[in-house]
Amino acid sequence: MKHNYLKIGGLTALILIMFIVTLDSTITNIALPAITSDFSSTLTDSNWVSTVYMLTLSVFMIPGAKFADQFGRKKLTTLGLLTFGIGSLMSGLAASLKLLVVARIIQGLGGAIISPVTVALAVSLFGNRQKAQGSIGIIGAAAALAAASGPAIGGLLIHYWSWRLIFFINVPLVLLALFLLNSCFKESYDLSVSKKIDYFGITLLSFGLFLITFVLLKASDYGWSSMKILLMIVGASLSLAIFLLIEPKQEAPLLDFSLFKNKSFVASLLIYMACGFTIICSSVVFNFFLEDILNYSTLKSGYIIMFSSLMVMVVVPIGNKFGQQNGYHWPIVLGTISMTTSLLLLANINYHSTLFDMIFAMVILGMGFGLAGLSQISAVLHIPAQKVNLASGIINAGRQLGSCLGIALLVGLLNGNLKTATQTIRHDAIISVNQAQLSKVVKQSALAKIKSEVYYSGQLKHHNFNMASLKSVASKPQNLPCPKKGTSEYKLFISGKQFSKIEKKLAKKSTDLKTAANLMQLSKKQQQISEKIMLESQAKELNQVAHQIKDNKNEQLAKAFKKTFYVGMLILIFSIPAAFYTDVKVKSKIGPKI
Missing domain, CATH: 1.10.287 (Helix Hairpins)
Structure with missing residues (x-):
């Protein structure tokens, strides 16, 4: 009975470790606007809060895994948890952006030490890999859930409390993990490696x-x-x-290069990198679309993206069970295809898409991410047990590099697409205004507004344009243009003009002064009516131009995101063949498997 409690407690510790480290990779993206506002900084400077964490994880994961093999996994995990907890506390208390960035480096260092050790600790806890497969699947599910749910959890915490809570919440979880780690685990090493650094x-x-x-x-x-x-x-x-x-x-090399002779390990590494790449599509690119293009709140955006997290919770246990019985490559193949399909669905989302369309895309993405994430298990299935920790460090570093690649390629491409889209919007808006039946004053005001407001500076909120402020200019009866031919206003205007001419002629011919005066009065009223018709016609024309510019803006911006998602989809298509090799038993020269 006590042994079972130790296993439950130990597994809980590993789940907590994987969850908090992975969560902090995606949760901060949604907090950047709040952090920027709080510290009165720029978004470019605040972006370092996310960047340095990913940098530190990518750089120190493999050395961290090696040190754990050499000097004790429990010992290094304890050190890593303490470092991560201190970094989290410092992040929450940071009084300036510079201190927050330093705290995130400390947090990332702790995360780099503890995240790759979880698989090896699970094997030591359950005795061997066969018995540990289920627990490794649960740990992988925790990582996938954390990566997918970052925007949702972050949106909730920021909406109801503060961005600081996304860091403070780690502290009690770290303390609980530390207690369980030191209560449930014995020390373990890789006895085949030298202690030489x-x-x-x-x-x-x-x-x-x-x-x-x-x-x-x-x-x-x-x-x-x-x-x-x-x-x-x-x-x-x-x-x-x-x-x-x-x-x-x-x-005593840092890496065992014979690991890369194992087809399953290499294929699983590629798929896990693809998982890191895909999560950027939802947590960064799609989140940008929801918040900065559709103007959804952080909370609403988080709720939509949350459906990918819910799907991860559903599919990972099913996929893990199927993988244990029939091989992991089949669920991983399905997962990779589903991730690719989800980007196709995201590419076709626009201003007119329903909430169901968006949620459905997130459901498919979550299913794909959860199943493809099983590559974390398949990566260590056919390698020597003593190399599991190092292999775990490599594939976790691979996922981080996949996310970095996603940021470099997709965000960079999106910025370029948005810049092009904004230039097109600006060009088309100027043409629309010049071709419209508007007074010279209104045209000049509209063109000045377009030139000052329609631009893109690397932030997604600088392509808005609203003509509401031009209504006061358009209501002034100065140099009013004739209504557009073919419109009802044009017919009324022409008729009024003709009546006014007739009335003036009759007034001139009339010998009765009173009749002549009445006719002239009627002519003036008719001119006033014609002026009102021209004003209404100009207001209507201005409204049509505004709608035309808005519709074109929506179309061009949607195209910018569509192109970005299509590129991501093409990259994932090329990763699908690798999924078939993620669980292939091969003869290996890297030692007997345990």
Whole structure:
């Protein structure tokens, strides 16, 4: 009985660890506007809150996994949890943006240590991989759920409390995980590796990963052709090339390169990277569309994206059970195809799409993400048990790099598409105003408004245009244009003009002064009526131009997102063949499996 309690408590600790580390990768994206406002900073500066966390995770995950194998997984996990908890507390208490960024680096360092160790700890807790498969599936489900539910949880906490709570909430969870970890686990090591630290390999790999991750995350800000980014690409290439040349010859290398001879491991790594790539589509790109284009609240956007999280909870246990009995490659294949399909659905969402359309796309994405996320299990199925922790570190780092690639490619592409769309909106709006039957004053005011308001500066809220303020200018009877031919206003205007001419002629011919005066009065009233007709015609024309510009704006912006999602879909299509090899038993030279 006590043994069962230890297993339940230990599994709970591992679920908590995986959940909080993964959650903090996506939850901050939705908090950036609130953080920007609170610290009176720019969105570019605030974006470092997310960037440094992902950078730190990507750089230190593999060394963290290696140190855990060498010096004790329980010991390193305890250290990592303490570091993560301190970083979370500091993040919540941060009095400035700089302090928050420093706190996120500390938090990321703790996360890099603890996240790859969960699989190896699960194996040690349950005795072997066969018995641990179910628990590894639950841990993977926790990671998938956290990644998908970040925007929903973040939106809820920010709406009802504060962005600081997204960090404070980690502290009690860390304390609980620490208690369970030290109560339920015994120390475990990889006895096949040397205790010698490969400082040279760690330096080369960490430096290379840092540079390549930085380039992927920030190249869109600095520009791909900027000297800083080009030098970083060169530095990353040299560092990683030297690492690959020298590291296999080391006495105690940081990486066991024979892992990459295993087809299942490599295929699972590629699919898990695709999972990281896909989550950017919902947590960043689609969330931008909901909040900044449709002007949904943070909470409403979170609720829509939440359906992907609910689907993860449903499909992962089913997929894991099926995978244990029939092989994991089938649910992973279905998951990869579903992720691809979800991007096709997202590409066809526009201003006229219903809430059901959006929720359905999130359901399909959640199903795909949950099933494809089982590649975290398939990655360690056919490798030696003592290499599970290192393998877990590599695939978790792979998912982070997949997310970085998603940010670099999709967000960079989206920015370019939105800039092009805004230029088209501006150009078409100017043509619409120039062709409209408007007075010179109204046209000048409208054109000035377009030039000052219709632009794109890298933030998604600078393409709005509202002609409501022009109504006061349009209501002034100065140099009014003739109503457009073919309209009812034009017919009334022409008729009134003719009546006015007739009345003036009759007034001139009339010998009765009183009759002549009455006719002239009628002519003036008719001119006033004609003026009102011209004003109403101009107001109607201005309203039509406004609707035309708005409809074109909606169409162009929807196209910008459509192009972005199509590119993401094409990339996922190329990953589908790899899914078939994620659970293939092969003869391996990397030692006997336990």
